[in-house]
Amino acid sequence: MGMxxxxxxxxxxxSTLLGLGGKGAFELLRPGQVxxxxxxxxxxxxxxxxxxxxxxxxxxxxxxxxxxxxxHRVHNVPDFKKPKDAKDTLPPEVLNRYEVKxxxxxxxxxxxxxxxxxxxxxxxxxxxxxxxxxxxxxxPCVRVCPTKATFRREDxxxxxxxxxxxxCRFCMAGCPFGARSFNWRDPRPxxxxxxxxxxxxxxxxxEKCTFCAERLAQNMLPACVEASGGALVFGDxxxxxxxxxDTLKRYFTIRRKVxxxxxxxxxxxx
Amino acid sequence: xxxxxxxxxxxxxxxxxxxxxxxxxxxxxxxxxVFLILLILPLAPNLGKTVPPPQRQLDTPVxxxxxxxxxxxxxxxxxxxxxxxxxxxxxxxxxxxxxxxxAPNGRDFVSPDGKKYLxxxxxxxxxxxxxxxxxxDQCHNYVAVAPNCWGCHLQEGKKLAEAK
Ligand code: SF4
Ligand code: SF4
Ligand code: SF4
Numbered sequence: 001m002g003m004x005x006x007x008x009x010x011x012x013x014x015s016t017l018l019g020l021g022g023k024g025a026f027e028l029l030r031p032g033q034v035x036x037x038x039x040x041x042x043x044x045x046x047x048x049x050x051x052x053x054x055x056x057x058x059x060x061x062x063x064x065x066x067x068x069x070x071x072h073r074v075h076n077v078p079d080f081k082k083p084k085d086a087k088d089t090l091p092p093e094v095l096n097r098y099e100v101k102x103x104x105x106x107x108x109x110x111x112x113x114x115x116x117x118x119x120x121x122x123x124x125x126x127x128x129x130x131x132x133x134x135x136x137x138x139x140p141c142v143r144v145c146p147t148k149a150t151f152r153r154e155d156x157x158x159x160x161x162x163x164x165x166x167x168c169r170f171c172m173a174g175c176p177f178g179a180r181s182f183n184w185r186d187p188r189p190x191x192x193x194x195x196x197x198x199x200x201x202x203x204x205x206x207e208k209c210t211f212c213a214e215r216l217a218q219n220m221l222p223a224c225v226e227a228s229g230g231a232l233v234f235g236d237x238x239x240x241x242x243x244x245x246d247t248l249k250r251y252f253t254i255r256r257k258v259x260x261x262x263x264x265x266x267x268x269x270x
Numbered sequence: 271x272x273x274x275x276x277x278x279x280x281x282x283x284x285x286x287x288x289x290x291x292x293x294x295x296x297x298x299x300x301x302x303x304v305f306l307i308l309l310i311l312p313l314a315p316n317l318g319k320t321v322p323p324p325q326r327q328l329d330t331p332v333x334x335x336x337x338x339x340x341x342x343x344x345x346x347x348x349x350x351x352x353x354x355x356x357x358x359x360x361x362x363x364x365x366x367x368x369x370x371x372x373a374p375n376g377r378d379f380v381s382p383d384g385k386k387y388l389x390x391x392x393x394x395x396x397x398x399x400x401x402x403x404x405x406x407d408q409c410h411n412y413v414a415v416a417p418n419c420w421g422c423h424l425q426e427g428k429k430l431a432e433a434k
Binding site for chain 2: 153197
């Protein structure tokens with residue numbers, strides 16, 4: 001059901017006149033409707049839903065590094081620590097802030113804050129958890145983007161239209177997973193060898209993992225999955241016979257910060 | 271006797287006689303002259319010059335390798351000359367917004383003669399026209415437009431599958 005724009009504006013206007021404000025007004029006049037409009041709608045049957053499983057039992061430091069390198073190479077992700085030309089060397093204090101990352105690693109207590117405790121299994125505490133955009137089912141980054149530059153595709157991929165991004169960085173504030181990076185300066189001088197056929201980005205736009213939408217369109221697996229030697233599993237969640245579904249059935253998996261309600265679609269086997 | 275002079279304040283004996291005089295003519299005309307010179311100055315160097323018409327070159331390796339009858343852009347040349355910008359914008363929307371609800375879809379472009387192409391500036395257009403300076407820039411500079419494609423899109427491309 002939900003409500004359309006006209007109805008929304010009508011209620012907002014009327015309630016302002018009455019001195020009511022915000023969500024409370026909607027609760028009073030149309031109870032339950034705002035939640036209904038905010039919740040993710042069920043998808044039609046027969047639609048693809050891409051998802052990824054990260055098997056931490058198979059993933060070691062070296063494999064994680066290989067995956068990151070593969071992703072960053074084929075997407076021309078800059079490395080601000082390694083300028084092509086020595087004259088572009090950046091002062092160390094900005095390197096952290098400028099960092100652009102699509103795929104990266106963190107320890108358990110950073111990847112799953114609140115789930116760690118002082119006495120936890122030491123081996124797990126020190127695993128290099130591979131993190132990327134979760135392609136959430138209910139993505140806050142999409143909701144806050146004022147230009148619709150970030151949008152959710154029907155196959156679940158949360159993608160970006162770089163032509164449209166105005167660099168307001170609302171989405172970075174909205175994403176609770178730190179999956180997005182801002183281009184504080186022209187990234188080209190820091191892309192070691194440009195991968196032909198994929199664009200770079202410009203100063204002033206935000207970027208993130210795209211679930212390799214451009215490779216999926218050509219029936220190829222994501223670059224990180226290909227480089228992972230089986231530690232990453234990718235596939236269609238709506239297909240009962242797919243490898244992700246099979247893996248999810250056979251292993252217990254966790255996801256990042258589920259309590260925030262974004263419904264992440266990257267699963268971790270610990 | 272001067273004639274009676276009337277305005278909204280009443281009737282007066284005579285129309286006031288004011289001496290006709292051009293005040294500050296020296297400054298006004300000097301100022302005008304300076305303004306005109308400044309206005310014309312940037313245009314002056316090009317006065318009487320003819321700018322050579324753009325020289326687009328089509329002798330890139332990929333085009334030369336083609337048989338004569340295959341040397342055909344994805345659309346007729348005249349159409350491309352007039353509409354390539356709109357076509358690229360359409361491609362952009364179709365490719366980037368693929369699978370978005372209600373969006374136009376797809377990375378394929380089918381030309382009128384039935385050939386299928388990947389809708390991609392870098393991978394398709396720049397494959398043949400690998401000489402941006404001698405092709406794109408020729409006309410763009412001539413008509414003084416600066417498309418901002420090249421801030422992100424690379425001049426050289428290969429199809430993704432090949433580049434593996
Ligand atoms: S992980 Fe962040 S960027 Fe990715 S879909 Fe979720 S909220 Fe958006
Ligand atoms: S930075 Fe770009 S993608 Fe992010 S919210 Fe602003 S316009 Fe949207
Ligand atoms: S799915 Fe593609 S874009 Fe996302 S992290 Fe893996 S390689 Fe990078």
